[in-house]
Each structure stands twice: as structure tokens, then as C-alpha cells.
Amino acid sequence: MSQPFFDPVSGLHGLDWHSQQARVPVIALHGWLDNAASFSVIAPMLSHHRIIAVDLPGHGKSPWKSIDADYAIWGYTDVLWQVCQQFGQPIHLLSHSMGSAVAMFLGAAFPELLASVVMLDAAGPLTTPEDRLAHQLREGVLAQQQALRPSRRFIDFNQALSARLRGSSELTGDCISPVVERNLRSVVDTEAGNGELEWSTDPRLRLASHLRLTESQVRATLAAIKAPVMAIRAADGLIPEAMFKDRLGVIDDCRFVECPGHHHFHLDASTAPAIADCIAAFWLEVEGEGV
Structure with missing residues (x-):
């Protein structure tokens, strides 16, 4: 069972699936217009880890940004830095869709905060050609x-x-x-x-974004991620396989997996167990490397 989560430093709300067995905490980042409950099916299947799913600003129960601010995809980095650095150790990121783009920026800018990154049916943010x-x-x-x-x-x-x-x-x-x-x-x-x-x-x-990164900027940012990455593509999801592997292939340490299901396959009780097995094995491997 999850418990309500609130971080007074960042002001973010969320859900906390606590585990006494956890060695490395997990921060879970949901997709656009979703919220922390996006992990309500898969989190209990990852019972050897403490899963803290946050509501990103403007979503779920977290506060909206001020009227003079916007929701640029890189603008979530500040509050997530506030959350992650409180643990005093590198953490795992579990991310879906837009949350994986958010994870990209955090992992590239603050590699010391992360033990690993899992990206669910995502290959980085939308881009805009330079012209x-x-x-x-x-x-x-x-x-x-x-x-x-x-x-x-x-x-x-x-x-x-x-x-x-x-x-x-x-x-x-x-x-x-x-x-x-x-x-x-x-x-x-x-x-x-x-x-x-x-x-x-x-x-x-x-609303339409003021600016987006170019494709070359996204690839350079992905390449700056130093933590091990597991990218799990939904077989019937949103990301074409060629784009998925081409973009994420610039990451030094990236494992590619495909699981059955649609874009929200981690919320489907019929497909989530296979995803959870992949994630659990990945985390065990990453944590074993640090023992």
C-alpha cells in the first residue's frame, strides 16, 4: 500500500511505496497530464525498493507554477534536484513518457545524483528544427x-x-x-x-511551448547521461523502434528491451509484471556493481 508523500523543500506531493529492504531509493516520474498514480500498478511489484512517485508541478496534487513561469520541459530540473539531493546517495529514476524527458535533463546536468535511469516507452522530448x-x-x-x-x-x-x-x-x-x-x-x-x-x-x-530543443541538442543531452540506462519500449506504443534505438543509442550504457503492450503498459495489470521483472533485474545488476 502506498502512503501520501510530501516534500516541504520542493513542495511536491506524491505517493510513497515504502520498503524496509530498499538499499537505493527510487523516484518515479510520470507522463504529460498523468500523475503519481501512473505507477500504482507496477510499484507494488517492485517491493524490494522504496518507490516515491511525485506529482510534477501542475499535475495531480502538486501546486501549479506561478503565473510568470512556464512548463518548459527542462524547467522541472530545479524541483527534482531539490528532491533527489536530500537522500544523500545516488538514486534510481523510473520514468514514463514526458517523465523520461525530464529524467534526461536531470541525469545530464547532475550525474552524481543518479544510480540508474529507466525510461518507459520514451526517447526524449519533442524537438523543433532550427529553421x-x-x-x-x-x-x-x-x-x-x-x-x-x-x-x-x-x-x-x-x-x-x-x-x-x-x-x-x-x-x-x-x-x-x-x-x-x-x-x-x-x-x-x-x-x-x-x-x-x-x-x-x-x-x-x-499551451504551445515557447521553445524546444533541436534534434542535435537532444542527442547531446542524452549522451551526457553517465548512469546506466534501461530503455523499455512498448511493442504497441508511441515510439517507432528505429527512432527509439537511434536516439537512445548515443547513451554510453543503455540496455534496450521491448515488452508487450501500449503506451501506458506499466498501468496495465496484464503487461506490467514483465516490465517489473526487467526493471528489478536491472536494478539488481546496477546495485551489485556497486557492492
Whole structure:
């Protein structure tokens, strides 16, 4: 069973699957518009480690960024540095999708903080060609000037779940329910006088980015990761195999694995055990090297 997690230094909330057997703590980083509950299926399967899944800023129960800040992918590095350096030892990173891009920046900038990195169905962040940089900046600035649509409200959890499922043919209610539940908060409809639910994620997360790295910058950043990496691709996921191996192949110590399932395969009870076995064996190997 998980316990609520809160780090007063970074202000991040999350979930903590504690283990007395753990030698190396694990920080888990979720994907875009997901939250710490993204690891609710696989974390109990990794019972020999303490898994701390954080809600990244603007997601889940963690606070939104200030009005003058943005959600550039490298902008999560500061708060994660605050979390990781408190352990007094290198930690494992377990990351999915956008969380793996976040892990890339942390691992490249602060290699001394990491014992290893696991990337689930991810190969780094989106990029912008150099000749499109000015256009990307224009789109990002103009997006910030537009009035944000208010968060959609729902009469109950089932309506919110249906809305989340509508955007993906691969997900099931059983699979994504924990994430949806954690991404909701109660509000009061003052006109109707009754309670409703709305997304707790910051609407600004959906806005166009001001800037993105170029492909060469992503590859250089990936190459700066010194910790051992295990990259697990979902057979029916989002990343083509050629791109997956080409990009991550620049990392000095990277193991490639493919497991059955879709992009959220770590949340699917039918596919998560195989992934957990790969991760557990990888961590055992990494920790054995340090004994």
C-alpha cells in the first residue's frame, strides 16, 4: 500500500511505496497530464525498493507554477534536484513518457545524483528544427496571450473517466482510473448549489511551448547521461523502434528491451509484471556493481 508523500523543500506531493529492504531509493516520474498514480500498478511489484512517485508541478496534487513561469520541459530540473539531493546517495529514476524527458535533463546536468535511469516507452522530448525556432517562439507567445479555457467540470467520477477514455482507444477504465481519480478535485457550483469535479492539472500545460530543443541538442543531452540506462519500449506504443534505438543509442550504457503492450503498459495489470521483472533485474545488476 502506498502512503501520501510530501516534500516541504520542493513542495511536491506524491505517493510513497515504502520498503524496509530498499538499499537505493527510487523516484518515479510520470507522463504529460498523468500523475503519481501512473505507477500504482507496477510499484507494488517492485517491493524490494522504496518507490516515491511525485506529482510534477501542475499535475495531480502538486501546486501549479506561478503565473510568470512556464512548463518548459527542462524547467522541472530545479524541483527534482531539490528532491533527489536530500537522500544523500545516488538514486534510481523510473520514468514514463514526458517523465523520461525530464529524467534526461536531470541525469545530464547532475550525474552524481543518479544510480540508474529507466525510461518507459520514451526517447526524449519533442524537438523543433532550427529553421522553425522563431515560428515556435511566436506560437508560444501568442498562446500565452489567449484566455485559457476553464477546466472542464463533471458531475461525477464516471463522467470524468469517460472524458479521459475518449481521447485514447488503447486505454481501459481499469487501467487509467487511478490517474483520473488523482487528477480530480472538488469544486462548488455556486449557481446550482451543489458539488462538482474538475481537473486539477494546470490548463497551461496544454499551451504551445515557447521553445524546444533541436534534434542535435537532444542527442547531446542524452549522451551526457553517465548512469546506466534501461530503455523499455512498448511493442504497441508511441515510439517507432528505429527512432527509439537511434536516439537512445548515443547513451554510453543503455540496455534496450521491448515488452508487450501500449503506451501506458506499466498501468496495465496484464503487461506490467514483465516490465517489473526487467526493471528489478536491472536494478539488481546496477546495485551489485556497486557492492
